[in-house]
Amino acid sequence: MGASDSKVTSQEKRFHIVSSDLPFDLETPVSTYLKLRDMGATFLLESAADSGRLGRYSFIGFVSGRTLSADRKKTVYRDGDRQLEQSGDPLSIIRAIIESTTVEANGHEVPVLLGAAVGYIGYDYVQFVEGIPIESTSTPLCQFHFVESLIEFDHFKRQMKVYSLVPESSDGKTDLHEKILCSLETSLPHRPKRTSAGGVKFSSNTSEEEYEETVNRAKRYIYEGDCFQIVVSRRLSAPCTADAFDIYRHLRINNPSPYMFYLDFGNRKIIGSSPEVLVKLTGRTALISPIAGTRPRSTDIRRDTELEAELLADEKERAEHTMLVDLARNDVGRVCKYGTVKVDGLMRIERYSHVMHIVSDVRGELLDDVDQFDLFRASFPAGTVTGAPKVRAMEIIDGLEKQPRGFYAGAVGYFSPTGDMDTCISIRTILVEDDTVHLQAGAGIVADSDPAYEFTETENKLAALKEAVKNSEGELI
Known part of the structure; x- marks a missing residue:
C-alpha cells in the first residue's frame, strides 16, 4: 500500500456486538427485506442447493454510513460525514479498512458478515491484477458496503438473529439495531398492483x-x-x-442457485x-x-x-x-x-x-x-x-x-x-x-x-x- 493509504489505516474502529433472538415462523427473508429496505437494508444474500431447496442461512445487511466505490483512478471511502479519496488498488484500501476494524465478541458468536465488506468487483479489475488497460465505463469498478447490522435467518432452526456492531465507547444498542427490531413488528408495506408495460424489448x-x-x-x-x-x-x-x-424475486424462484444476491447501491x-x-x-x-x-x-x-x-x-x-x-x-x-x-x-x-x-x-x-x-x-x-x-x-x-x-x-x-x-x-x-x-x-x-x-x-x-x-x-x- 502507498503512503496515501495512511488516511484509512489511521482510522481504527473498535466495536463490540449486541444481538437479539427472534422467531421467524411468520417471516421470510423476502418479506423481511420488503419491510426494511427503506431504512438501510443494502443486500439480501441467499443460497439454494442443486435440488432447488433453500440453503440453511439467509442474510440481510445494513449500513448507516460506511461505503466504498472505486473507478480506474480513485477509490472513494465514505464513513458518515467523512469522505476520503485515494488512488491505487481498491482491494488494498478494503484490506486496510478491514484490518483496522476490531470486533470484541464478548461471548457472542461472530457472524462472518458482521463488519465485512459486501459488494461487487467488476471484470475490469484485471487492470490491477494483470496490468491490462481497460476502457472506462460509467459503472464503478467496484462498490462495497461495510456491514454494521445483520439479520441472520437459520432455516433449519427457524430462528432469526439480529446482530449489530456497537462502538466500544457505548454500552447500549445502536439506533439502527432498535429501528430494525421495531420495523420487524410492522406489517408489510402496501404495494399497488402493477400494470404490464407491454413487454420488454431487449x-x-x-x-x-x-x-x-x-x-x-x-x-x-x-x-x-x-x-x-x-x-x-x-x-x-x-x-x-x-x-x-x-x-430478484422472479429470478430466485425460476433459477435457484448456490449464490443468490440482491445488492442495492441506490440508482444501481x-x-x-x-x-x-x-x-x-x-x-x-x-x-x-x-x-x-x-x-x-x-x-x-x-x-x-x-x-x-x-x-x-x-x-x-x-x-x-x-x-x-x-x-x-x-x-x-x-x-x-x-x-x-x-x-x-x-x-x-x-x-x-x-x-x-x-x-x-x-x-x-x-x-x-x-x-x-x-x-x-x-x-x-x-x-x-x-x-x-x-x-x-x-x-x-x-x-x-x-x-x-x-x-x-x-x-x-x-x-x-x-x-x-x-x-x-x-x-x-x-x-x-x-x-x-x-x-x-x-x-x-x-x-x-x-x-x-x-x-x-x-x-x-x-x-x-x-x-x-x-x-x-x-x-x-
Whole structure:
C-alpha cells in the first residue's frame, strides 16, 4: 500500500456486538427485506442447493454510513460525514479498512458478515491484477458496503438473529439495531398492483451474425497458437420500469442457485443467481469450483438424463473442463502450500432451471504469509470466463468484444474481519442502472467450436435472466 493509504489505516474502529433472538415462523427473508429496505437494508444474500431447496442461512445487511466505490483512478471511502479519496488498488484500501476494524465478541458468536465488506468487483479489475488497460465505463469498478447490522435467518432452526456492531465507547444498542427490531413488528408495506408495460424489448450489442463472426475470429487466434480457449460474451439491454427487487424475486424462484444476491447501491442494483464460486476461503482452506460444459435442460426426465450422459461423454466438453480445472489448480497453487492442492468431485453434474453444467472442486491450504486478498488476486478473474492461457485470452477478449465487460464476469461476495472470504462469479447476473437492465453471457470457444451452437449457448444462459425481467413487468403473485 502507498503512503496515501495512511488516511484509512489511521482510522481504527473498535466495536463490540449486541444481538437479539427472534422467531421467524411468520417471516421470510423476502418479506423481511420488503419491510426494511427503506431504512438501510443494502443486500439480501441467499443460497439454494442443486435440488432447488433453500440453503440453511439467509442474510440481510445494513449500513448507516460506511461505503466504498472505486473507478480506474480513485477509490472513494465514505464513513458518515467523512469522505476520503485515494488512488491505487481498491482491494488494498478494503484490506486496510478491514484490518483496522476490531470486533470484541464478548461471548457472542461472530457472524462472518458482521463488519465485512459486501459488494461487487467488476471484470475490469484485471487492470490491477494483470496490468491490462481497460476502457472506462460509467459503472464503478467496484462498490462495497461495510456491514454494521445483520439479520441472520437459520432455516433449519427457524430462528432469526439480529446482530449489530456497537462502538466500544457505548454500552447500549445502536439506533439502527432498535429501528430494525421495531420495523420487524410492522406489517408489510402496501404495494399497488402493477400494470404490464407491454413487454420488454431487449437489444443486443452483438447480432447473431456478428457473434458468429467473432467466434470465427477467436478460432483463428486458437489455430495460430495464442490460446487453447477464449470466452466470448455478448450483452443485452432494455429499458425497464419494474421494481428491481421484483426481478430478484422472479429470478430466485425460476433459477435457484448456490449464490443468490440482491445488492442495492441506490440508482444501481446488482441482482444474480450465480452457479459458480469464484474463490472461497474458510479458515485457511481455499476452494475454487470451475464450471465448464453446458447442456440445456429438458422438462422430460428421460431426455434430461440423456442430455447429462451426452454432456459427460462429449470429448470436447471434457477436454475443456479438464483444462479449466488445471487452470484453477495453478491459480490456487500460487498461494497455497506445496502438496495441499487437490481435486475433489471431478466432473459431477449440477442442474439449474435452464441448463446443466459439469463441475469440479479444487482445494488447497493457504500459505502462512498470505490472506484472503492475496488469494482473491491470484484467482481473479476466473478462467471459466476468460479462457486459457488466462492473460493472453484477456488481451484477445479486449479486442474482440464491443465494450468493456463492467459488472459481468467479475465477482460478488464478501471479505470478512474473521479472515474468511466467499465470492461468486457474476454470471447469471443482472445490472439495473438508471431504469435500464443489462444482461450478459458468454461461451467458451475452442478450435472445433460451431459458431451457431455457441450463440445458442449464450441464449440458453440468458434465458432465466430474460424471463425474470419480463415477468417482473407484470403483477407478481
